[in-house]
Amino acid sequence: MKLKRKAALGVVALLAVGSLAACSGDPAETEESQVDAFPTEWEEEITIDVFDGLANYMGMQEGWFGELVEEKFNMKLNIIAPNVAGGGDTLYNTRVSAGDLGDLIVTDKGEKLDELIEGGLVLDSSKYYPAMDSLERFDKAVDKLNDGKDGVYAFPTSVSGIQPTEPSEGLEPTFGAYLRWDLYSQLDYPEIGTLEDLLPVLKDMQDLQPTAPNGKKVYALSLFKDWDGNMMNNVKQPITYYGYDELGFALAKADGSDYQGILDDDGEYHRVLEFYNEAYRMGLVDPESTTQNYDTLWSKFQNGQVLYSWWPWLGQSAYNTEDNMNAGTGFMLVPIEDQTIFSYGAEAYGGKQVLSIGSKAEDPERIAAFIDWLYSTEGTYTNNSQTQGAAGPEGLTWEMGDDGQPKLTEFGQEVFLTGDATVPEEWGGGSYIDGVSTLNVSAVLPNDIDEATGLQYNYQFWPHYQELTQNELKADWSAHMDDSTSTMEYLKANDELLVAPGASYTAPADDSQTEALRNQVKALVVQYSWQATFAESEADFDKLWSELQETAKGLGYEDVLEVDLDRAKEQNDAREAVAKEFAE
Numbered sequence: 254m255k256l257k258r259k260a261a262l263g264v265v266a267l268l269a270v271g272s273l274a275a276c277s278g279d280p281a282e283t284e285e286s287q288v289d290a291f292p293t294e295w296e297e298e299i300t301i302d303v304f305d306g307l308a309n310y311m312g313m314q315e316g317w318f319g320e321l322v323e324e325k326f327n328m329k330l331n332i333i334a335p336n337v338a339g340g341g342d343t344l345y346n347t348r349v350s351a352g353d354l355g356d357l358i359v360t361d362k363g364e365k366l367d368e369l370i371e372g373g374l375v376l377d378s379s380k381y382y383p384a385m386d387s388l389e390r391f392d393k394a395v396d397k398l399n400d401g402k403d404g405v406y407a408f409p410t411s412v413s414g415i416q417p418t419e420p421s422e423g424l425e426p427t428f429g430a431y432l433r434w435d436l437y438s439q440l441d442y443p444e445i446g447t448l449e450d451l452l453p454v455l456k457d458m459q460d461l462q463p464t465a466p467n468g469k470k471v472y473a474l475s476l477f478k479d480w481d482g483n484m485m486n487n488v489k490q491p492i493t494y495y496g497y498d499e500l501g502f503a504l505a506k507a508d509g510s511d512y513q514g515i516l517d518d519d520g521e522y523h524r525v526l527e528f529y530n531e532a533y534r535m536g537l538v539d540p541e542s543t544t545q546n547y548d549t550l551w552s553k554f555q556n557g558q559v560l561y562s563w564w565p566w567l568g569q570s571a572y573n574t575e576d577n578m579n580a581g582t583g584f585m586l587v588p589i590e591d592q593t594i595f596s597y598g599a600e601a602y603g604g605k606q607v608l609s610i611g612s613k614a615e616d617p618e619r620i621a622a623f624i625d626w627l628y629s630t631e632g633t634y635t636n637n638s639q640t641q642g643a644a645g646p647e648g649l650t651w652e653m654g655d656d657g658q659p660k661l662t663e664f665g666q667e668v669f670l671t672g673d674a675t676v677p678e679e680w681g682g683g684s685y686i687d688g689v690s691t692l693n694v695s696a697v698l699p700n701d702i703d704e705a706t707g708l709q710y711n712y713q714f715w716p717h718y719q720e721l722t723q724n725e726l727k728a729d730w731s732a733h734m735d736d737s738t739s740t741m742e743y744l745k746a747n748d749e750l751l752v753a754p755g756a757s758y759t760a761p762a763d764d765s766q767t768e769a770l771r772n773q774v775k776a777l778v779v780q781y782s783w784q785a786t787f788a789e790s791e792a793d794f795d796k797l798w799s800e801l802q803e804t805a806k807g808l809g810y811e812d813v814l815e816v817d818l819d820r821a822k823e824q825n826d827a828r829e830a831v832a833k834e835f836a837e
Contacts, residue, residue: 286380287380287383288380288381288383288384288618288621289383289384290384291384291618291621291622291625292622294327295326295327295328295619296327297327298323298327298328298329299327299328299329299615299616299619300313300328300329300330300331301328301329301330301331301355301356301357301614301616301620302331302333302355302356302357302611303330303331303332303333303355303356303357303358303359303692304333304335304345304348304354304355304357304358304359304360304611305332305333305334305358305359305691305692305693305694306335306336306345306359306360306361306606307336307359307606307692307693307694308332308333308334308336308337308359308691308692308693309334309336309337309691309693310332310334310337310691310693311332311333311334311337311338312331312332313329313330313331313332314329314330314331314332314690314691315683315687315688316676316681316682316683316684316685316687316688316689317646317649317676317680317681317683317685317688317689318635318636318638318688318689318690318691319681319688320680320681320688321635321646321681322623325626326619326622326623326626328619328623330357330691330692332691332692333348333355334691349368349369349372349374352372352373352374352613353374353611353613354369354374354375354611355611356610356611356613356614356615356620357608357609357610357611357614357620357623357624358374358375358608358609358610358611359410359606359607359608359692359694360606360607360609361605361606361607361759362398362407362409362603362605362606362607362759363759363760363761363762364761364762366406366407366607366609369609370402370406373612374611374612375406375407375609375610375611375612376406376609376610376611376612376614376617377403377404377405377406378404378405378406378408378609378610378617378621379404379405381617381618381621381622382395382405382621384621384622384625385621385622385624385625385628386625387625387626387627387628387629387632388408388624388625388628390414391409391412391603391628393601393602394409394412394601394602394603394757395408395409397409397602397757398602398603398607406609407607407608407609408607408608408609408624408628408696409600409602409603409604409607409757410603410604410605410606410607410608410694410695410696411600411603411604411606411694411695411696411697411698412600412601412602412603412604412628412696412697412698413599413600413601413697413698413700413701414701414702415599415698415700415701415702416598416599416601416835417598417599417600417601417754417755417756417828417831417832417835418598418752418754418832418835418836419598419599419752420596420597420598420599420741420750420752421596421597421598421599421600421698421700421755422596422597422700422741423642423699423700423709423711423713423714423741424713424714424739424740424741424742425565425566425569425586425739425740425741426565426594426596426740426741426744426750427493427564427566427595427596427597428490428493428494428563428564428594428595429494429563429564429565429586429594429740430445430448430451430491430494430561430563430586430587430589430592431561431562431563431564431565431567431568431569431584431585431586431587432454432455432458432560432561432562432584432585432587433458433462433560433561433572433582433583433584434582434583434584434585434587434726434729434730435581435582435583435726436458436461436462436560437454437458437587438729438733439461440454440457440458440461442733443457444590445587445588445589445590446589446590446591447589447590447591448491448494448524448525448528448589449528449531450589451528451561451589452528452531452532452535452537454587455473455474455532455537455560455561456473456535456536456537458473458560459471459472459473459536459537459560462557462560465556465557465558466556466557467556467557467558469553469556469558470558471557471558471559471560472537472538472539472558472559472560473532473537473538473559473560473561474529474532474537474538474539474542474559474560474561475538475539475541475542475545475550475553475558475559476529476538476539476542476543476550476786477542477545477546477547477549477550478543478546478779478783479546479547480547481779482775482779483499483501483502483515483771483775483778484499484502484515484522484775484778484779484782485526485778485779485782485783485786487529487563488522488525488526488529488782489522489525490525490563490564491525491528491563492504492521492522492524492525493594493595494589494592494593494594494595495521495591495592495593495595496508496593496594496595496751497511497513497521497595498595498753499515500760500817500820500821500824501760501771501813501814501816501817501820502514502515502516502771502774502775502778502810502813502814502817503515503814503817503818503820503821504520504521504522505821505824505825506751507595507596507751507752507753508751508753509822509825509828509829512818512821512822514810514814514818515778516778516801516802516805516810516814518802523798526782526785526786526794526798527794529786530785530786530787530788530791530794533786533787533788534789534790538786538787539553539558539559542786543783543787550567551567551571554567554568554571554572555571555572557572562584565584565586565740568584569583569584569585572584573726575670575671575724577726578724578725578726578727579724579725579726580725580726581724581725581726581729582726583726585726585727585730585740586740586743588734588743588747588749592749593748593749593750593751594744594749594750594751595751595753596750596751596752596753597752597753597755598752598753598754598755598756598828599698599700599755600698600755600756600757601755601756601757601831601835602755602756602757602831603757604695604757605757605759606694608624608627608694608696610624624696627696627697628696628697630703630705631646631647632696632697633695633696633697633699633701633703633710634646634647634703634710635690636690636692636695636696637690637695637697637699637710638650638689638690642699642700642710642711642712642713643699643710643711643712644659644661644665644710644711644712644715645665645668645685646680649662649664649665649676649677649680650662650664650665650668650669650685650712651665651712653706654717657706658706658708658715658716658717659706659708659712659715659717660715660717661712661715661717661718661721664677665712666721668685668686669712669718670721670722672686673685673686676688697710699711700714719738735747753828754828754829754831754832755828755831756824756827756828756830756831757827757831758823758824758827758828760820760824761820763816767812767813767816770808770809770810770812770813771813773808773809774805774808774809774810774813777801777804777805777808778801778805781797781798781800781801781804782801784797785797785798785801
């Protein structure tokens with residue numbers, strides 16, 4: 254692999270030779286600039302600006318992760334987060350116009366990365382790449398990402414040694430029908446044949462517990478608008494139970510066996526919209542759905558005011574506290590007999606975001622060393638801790654047991670079982686949660702295997718953690734789910750999971766005409782979808798649906814859909830290709 258990596262420098266070296274020829278005519282000078290190993294110590298303290306499109310925090314990295322980075326690299330991280338700054342792409346455009354986006358950049362691959370390369374805002378890191386030993390096992394992904402770019406301008410995120418045909422998720426899938434299992438059990442675990450069969454079950458559950466402990470009314474369903482885009486986001490979610498995901502106005506099945514437009518009369522979007530409207534007319538939908546945001550919805554889940562969640566990382570994360578689960582209450586997946594839940598395969602070539610070094614960085618070598626560390630065992634455990642599922646620093650949150658198995662320390666148990674703990678002063682002090690990495694991006698997928706332990710970096714897979722977290726809720730769920738120890742185990746065993754191979758496909762940017770048409774149509778789709786959800790009768794629903802179809806077609810819906818269907822098929826070709834490549 255090293256030979257390949259050095260060969261990859263060939264184009265850059267030749268370009269450098271050409272530029273030096275007039276001065277020295279000596280190609281050997283280019284080899285002197287190549288870095289084969291990083292320093293083990295860094296004398297001068299520096300602060301770097303990290304422009305991070307995923308970060309939800311703005312300011313200096315504090316706490317134990319900041320302490321660890323300072324200890325290893327004598328470097329402070331100043332996080333610049335457009336998500337926090339507000340204004341959409343305003344901050345990004347302002348800094349790009351100034352010619353300096355940041356010293357370390359976390360951004361989207363594809364169009365955005367290409368723009369930054371063309372504008373000279375990211376550095377060609379070819380000279381540092383031979384020293385990046387932790388990245389060596391992901392050479393293939395680095396090569397793929399930088400193919401055709403005449404250099405090494407970016408490094409992939411969420412890479413993994415897991416086969417792309419295997420799920421990238423952990424013990425829970427990304428999507429699924431998660432209900433309050435305690436109420437479901439009180440109904441004697443009724444069978445649910447289809448999505449539509451959920452409605453009478455939800456009605457009975459709501460009747461069982463009409464009021465939450467805080468005195469507020471309980472609703473089976475509560476919706477929110479924050480994430481609406483090409484469609485009403487809440488409608489898209491149950492569509493995934495049948496193996497589909499969205500690409501623009503298209504719905505594509507994970508195995509490439511079917512493609513739909515969201516306005517098809519017999520399509521899944523129409524089906525779920527009907528499901529919501531029927532739920533509304535049954536009194537199951539929270540009337541505050543049209544005005545609340547995600548944060549408000551999260552609080553309602555915490556307070557026991559909602560009975561159905563589209564995702565484990567909403568219902569379970571908000572409500573399944575240790576006390577609730579020990580009392581037998583909480584959200585668990587309820588099987589729908591005809592489901593084949595969509596799963597994102599492990600990304601062999603990395604996810605949608607990339608890491609790059611800014612062209613104006615004063616110490617690019619140190620940043621390259623830091624990036625490489627993020628791909629190391631230590632970097633994976635620490636950078637991905639808590640928010641991404643990895644176990645954190647060895648010696649603080651976990652240690653190797655006498656049996657050769659990783660185990661959570663008492664401190665780690667306090668962090669991961671109760672939600673937080675105060676970090677010892679020698680590790681930086683303060684709240685553990687406040688000290689986690691604010692990069693909010695995984696270099697290596699946390700579900701990847703640590704070769705030293707033979708287990709995932711994600712502590713939730715560890716036998717020790719699973720023993721610690723046995724409770725009344727999980728025991729009852731397992732007893733009624735073929736004695737499965739996890740949701741993912743159940744879905745795999747019952748052939749109820751459809752994995753889309755991780756091909757790292759990125760859809761091209763719309764041309765100006767398509768973008769203009771899309772913006773008109775998607776606003777209409779979202780508007781009418783919400784109106785149809787709250788239609789007072791089936792006749793009103795049908796009228797709104799017909800109006801939406803007719804008006805959207807008049808605004809260019811079919812032209813945009815044609816583009817999206819072509820891209821969905823390109824995506825499937827990429828999935829088939831990567832599955833074949835890694836099977837060989």
